Amino acid sequence: MLSHHVVALSRSTSLVPLALARDGHSFFATIYSRRFSGVGEIDARTSAVTRIKAFPDPQLDQAWAAYAGRWLVWNEYHGFDSFNDFTTWAWDTQAHRLTQLGAATRRPSGQYWDSPWHGPDVRGGTAVWVQGVGPDQLGDVHAYNLRTGRDVIVRHGHPGGAFLLDHHVLVWAEASAPGVPTRMHAASALTGAPARLPRAFRMLRNVTGLQTDGQRIAYPDPHYKSLWWSPSPGAKPFEVVATRHLDHVDNSVQVGGRYIGFGIQPRVFVGDTKTRRYIEITPHGGWTRVDARSLLVLYATGAKAFDARAPIAFVPLRDLPPMPACG
Numbered sequence: 001m002l003s004h005h006v007v008a009l010s011r012s013t014s015l016v017p018l019a020l021a022r023d024g025h026s027f028f029a030t031i032y033s034r035r036f037s038g039v040g041e042i043d044a045r046t047s048a049v050t051r052i053k054a055f056p057d058p059q060l061d062q063a064w065a066a067y068a069g070r071w072l073v074w075n076e077y078h079g080f081d082s083f084n085d086f087t088t089w090a091w092d093t094q095a096h097r098l099t100q101l102g103a104a105t106r107r108p109s110g111q112y113w114d115s116p117w118h119g120p121d122v123r124g125g126t127a128v129w130v131q132g133v134g135p136d137q138l139g140d141v142h143a144y145n146l147r148t149g150r151d152v153i154v155r156h157g158h159p160g161g162a163f164l165l166d167h168h169v170l171v172w173a174e175a176s177a178p179g180v181p182t183r184m185h186a187a188s189a190l191t192g193a194p195a196r197l198p199r200a201f202r203m204l205r206n207v208t209g210l211q212t213d214g215q216r217i218a219y220p221d222p223h224y225k226s227l228w229w230s231p232s233p234g235a236k237p238f239e240v241v242a243t244r245h246l247d248h249v250d251n252s253v254q255v256g257g258r259y260i261g262f263g264i265q266p267r268v269f270v271g272d273t274k275t276r277r278y279i280e281i282t283p284h285g286g287w288t289r290v291d292a293r294s295l296l297v298l299y300a301t302g303a304k305a306f307d308a309r310a311p312i313a314f315v316p317l318r319d320l321p322p323m324p325a326c327g
Helices: none
Strands: 014-018 026-032 039-043 049-054 059-066 071-078 086-092 097-103 122-123 126-136 139-146 150-155 157-167 169-173 183-188 219-222 228-229 237-244 254-256 259-264 269-272 276-281 286-290 294-299 312-316
Touching: 014 059, 014 071, 014 139, 014 228, 014 286, 014 294, 026 059, 039 059, 049 086, 049 183, 049 269, 059 183, 071 122, 071 126, 097 126, 097 139, 097 286, 122 294, 126 157, 126 169, 150 183, 169 228, 228 259, 237 259, 237 269, 254 276, 254 286, 254 312, 259 286, 269 286, 276 286
Parallel strands: 059 122
Antiparallel strands: 014 026, 026 039, 039 049, 059 071, 071 086, 086 097, 122 126, 126 139, 139 150, 157 169, 169 183, 219 228, 228 237, 254 259, 259 269, 269 276, 286 294, 294 312
16 A cells, blocks of 8 residues: 555665654654664655664664654663663754663662663653662653753652653553552653643553553553544543454554554554544554654564564655545
């Protein structure tokens, strides 16, 4: 379907998309090549690469990132066998300045404290991430003001991944005790003061894979059997897709404006929440990145080498074929 929109560089170089640059033609990615391995920005039209940061060890390093407005923020993970050894970085796309925000800390034994398997988020000039600091998955939720350099510890407890809504509202999942379902909590990302939890999150229990563009929210249910959506933090979520038999909605859910990308592997879909329709992008595996203007699709290849190449399609949403009525 999208064969005419494949990024030329993806045919010759191993790329892992991280985030769309929201300009309609560029995206951030990890790049693995002889000339450069690390985080960069790629122009989908020309395959031009802007190098941002090289990996210390290209054989083992990888990244998980978020982008909003001006800053790209990512965790740089050192090794494939654990997500506990990482450093957190920010790239200012206007000033072209790289800043290290944080880094994992070690136990007395020399091993790193456990941190949740979740990347950072960024919005409104604030970056947030969770960093392990003690036994039994004790961790801190950091909120870092990218303009002033001030780092606020919003929560010291047992948080899961944290993310940001508009108006500097920080939300994270946390269980009150081992074995108890997680619930969502909220605070100000600017001051760390507790905040009223928006309606869309109040009934969520054991939900992972939640994605938001700051306003809209999508997530698979705790059993990964259905996909849920809310057009705003103040609205009650509703089910938009339900799976059958052994099918499951995976953790690759993406949100961009009215559009959502999701996988019911090996099939990958993009949906329009305004028309409540969706189309299959590929039946052979992969995942998406989507914003209000563009869709990016990484196609699965089955190759396992660290530098395996996989085709990437980058297409304006207006160029997608009409989405048929669901029936």
